[in-house]
Amino acid sequence: MIRIASPEHLESAQRREFWLFMLFALVLLGAGIGLRDSWPSDEPRYLLAAKQMVESGDWLFPHRGHELYSDKPPMLFWLQAAAYELVRNWRVAFLLPSLLAGLLTLGLTWDLGRRFWNHRAGLYAAIGVLFTFHFMYQVKRAQIDPLVMAWITLANWGLLLHFLRGPNWRAYWLGCFAAGLGVISKGVGVLALLMFVPYLFALLRGWQGVTRASNSTLRWLGGALAFVAPILLWAGAVLLVAHARGTPEYMTYVDDLFFHQTAGRYAGSWSHPQPFWYYVPVLLLNWFPLSLAYFSVAPRWRRDLAAGDARILLPLAWSLLVIVFFSVAHGKRDVYLMPVLPMVALAIAPYLVDIVNARWLRNAAFALALMGGVVIAGIGLFGLFGHSAATERFIHQRELDEVAHQIWGMIAAIGVAFVASAAWFRARRGVQALLGGIGALWLIVSLWAYPLLNDSSSAAGIMRHAREVAGPDTEIGLVAWKEQNLLMAVGPVREFGFNLTWDKQYADAVRWQAEAPARRRIFILEDAMGECVDKSKAIHVGHANRREWWMAGADALVRGCVPASRSDEDAADGAGP
Template identity: 55%
Template sequence: MNTAVHPSQSRRELWLFLLFALVVIGAGIGLRDPWPADEPRFALSAKQMVESGNWLVPHRGHEIYADKPPAFMAMQAVAFELTRSWRIAFLLPSLLAALGTLLLVYDLARRLWDRRAGLYAGVALLCVFQFVYQAKRAQIDPTVTFFITLANYGLLRHFIVGPNWRMYWLGCFAAGLGVITKGVGVLALLMFVPYIFARCLHWNGVASTQNSAWRWAGGFAAFLAAIGLWLVPLGLAVWLDPSPDYQAYLNDILFKQTAARYTDSWDHQQPPWYFIGVIASGWLPLWLTWFGTVPAWARALKARDARVLLPLAWAVLVIAFFSIPAGKRDMYIMPALPMVALACAPFLPAIVETRWFRALALLVLVALGAVLAGAGLHAWSGHWKFANDLAEQRGFGGGAALWGLLIALGAWLLLCAAWFRFARASRGLVAGLAGLWLLWGVWASPLLNDSSSARGLMHDAGGIIGPDAELGLVAWKEQNLLFADRKAAEFGFVKPAHLQLGEAIRWQEAKPDSRWVFVLADAMAPCIDQVKARYVGHANRREWWLFRSDAVADACRGGNVPAPRKEVDAEAE
């Protein structure tokens, strides 16, 4: 019997898979604005790039934003120039990066094993909660995951499928692009560790190369060339304009935000075992297959199969790398996901048809559906006081629309469980998760937008002060400046709030009749009289006010604002 698949059928399967992924990940684009914590600051920096023409050094207000290289913000800015819509542009890089990552994993699994393994690797990755959740957000991590996966793709095509020096150079160049997107892009080069191990011990499938020292060195040159695309122009800019701000930025981005942040983390403190919990929740349902893939991995490693060793060992090294420092966030290990899915790929077709996996898939559908629907019904009935109080605080009134969303999500999952039943539970799980993300994108995005993005808050602020007034911001967050309905004055971001308030008072006193100051409630005392100020609203777990010059206490006039005992944390989210 001829089991060969015609190339046109393979291409059709790939295009259908990518179309399916586009719908799942892209649902909701254009229906919401940037949400905290990170999305508004990246979108704000991108917006300022477009407005100022400075694409080399990102800014947050008038201050330089030194936490991340500018590559991701520049991609958002390019997306805006192409679409002329920030609602689309700020999410477009993540969408394209996710689709690119899926394509790379599919093609690499196809080359290492067969077309079926490629399709299962792609679908498995698309089903992972963390992958889709991050792909539907405007974080840097999906983009750096793409560049790291592209680097792994090139390296593995050389190390295993090869030798293929062009792919090797591409992999090293992609690792450099990962570095200028987020410093951890260099982790792609950890693939050399299992490769050298496998080559020295003559594992099966490792490509052999001889008399190629200059070609190996070419990879290092490609890596540096990619980094130089940003670092050389930056160095020239600092040399031509050796201002203290640029000097501080160069030192901050090259040292403080890389080695110093890793060795002495100052935020997001977590224990060494933190990522175990992240994998248990965020990597569902992929890790459910490990009951079958772990024994299969053991057999493959015993058979000295480099196709399994290299991606799997690399993923373990990445997770170990991020487990060492005290500072950890769930998305840090996202770049390891594609290689884990790749290592699972050849074993998935058999595993998903086993009785035990179908039972687990059905259990996930029923349990998750019951929890979501039950929570929605319980809150809708009015008996869940905490949930209803939270909905009231977030501006949802009685919360009926929010609880309706939860009920719909749960009902869809339960419907998939009932329709596909045990015999086709694996397919039911894929359908259930796809529907969940579709509903989240088209229903939750517009529902949660005003309370999450601060667009509604800033619209209300503009309505209070009127179209002809000027607006100043104190102790502001990025979303406040991003969604201000006019050009707003700001007095620093990382600067202590009492110093910002002092500058704002002096700015306001120059035109007391037309200038208003938008301020965080915690930054008002002891200088601003709330009785004379105007309450704007609650957003992003904060209370916001507006005041005119007559609300300033006599002791604080001229900007004489005393330092508080506890400074307002402008960076906290």
């Protein structure tokens, strides 16, 4: 007897399937939280600003040490500080905003796919986003970009519902408001409003399914008000308080934040110079394995665009506009395209079920899982039992000698996980085999690598050792320091400014130490010492983040010596593993 499921039963089963997926995403994205500290280059900087907000009570003006920090708007710092107030643990709190942003992005991607096509299309699109290497890597870090991705995806959600399933004025206003939140997260939240361009094109050309709400001028203008509301609220508070405090430091902060870092950064693009085609390999490699669908989806896009399907046009055209926008700029980073990923996945969504079941894709995914696993396992086993100058140099440069066998064992385990997934699912379920291997990779890295690499990738180990060298009551002065040094310092410390050149920091530190030489030591970067520190009388604290650090007492300083003038921008930025 054939049983036909009722619509109510199908809806209940679909909700259950969605929430099981979200639980799985929570486990995969949340694995490793609490097992590591913040890693350079950006994580310690942002966490330091959040921590100083909590300690000082000044949540309006971020600080880096005693200096104002104007490089970024404060949204991420606020969320990290708020998370700490809830959980009271910085190791957990600093990663929570990215985790929640990732989950929100996945939920919105599913919801758009479900509304425009069906539950299965939305679920496959969300799965495609989750397993993309770019998404997983960035959401498991404490960066601003996952947060920007979530706000822009929420903005696109509201705009698309209004443009294609409207009129839905509440969704439209929410979308515009979310774009404003994106602006006070990084400045580029305004890019969500580019969705108006393909919408107006489709409206004028009479494409199917496009909302027509021409007699609602005030409601349309309400979107503009919703967009500027969070920006004006924050910017107005900053301007009023900065003017009330009236010091040159605050005036400089306002000028740098609103003009140099925001308005001037795109036009000047003074960092990360890349060629125009920089994003091509990002779309192909960083977005693997979703990028495997490009070949099959291109003719389907052409067919449905020719038929006037605005559900494909709007997310796809918006993605292209954003890619062109960032490609024109001189400075480029792969993370700039994170908000584009959910929209590309949405444009692929109606075809993913067929593409996943295609024989060529099943076989290709299975081969990648199997051969990739064999290669990765081989690398791990060679590191365990072979002898190579290259592998030994790799381990030594990162100060991983004591855990080398565990590192190579972990790599071998990742390879075995890929092979095991391929053996379990076999070629007829090759896509599942590949996704199973990728999921195992991220779980192993999160639960195994994080604790192993933490001391060498963060400043936790070097700052603990610095305290051991200096003694429990000695005050340590930081020279040529990075954010992670101040953030993870143990016991009493003093810093002399971050933006000052190293020679000025050194001169201030020498004067400070001379006031109480028996109770003060200088913790200094080797590159900043020049000939002014006698290494035979100083103590080598260790190597961390590709930098050498020393501890110098007054007797180790060369009198009258001033090191060459350099700043941190002249040196390579401290990095993770």
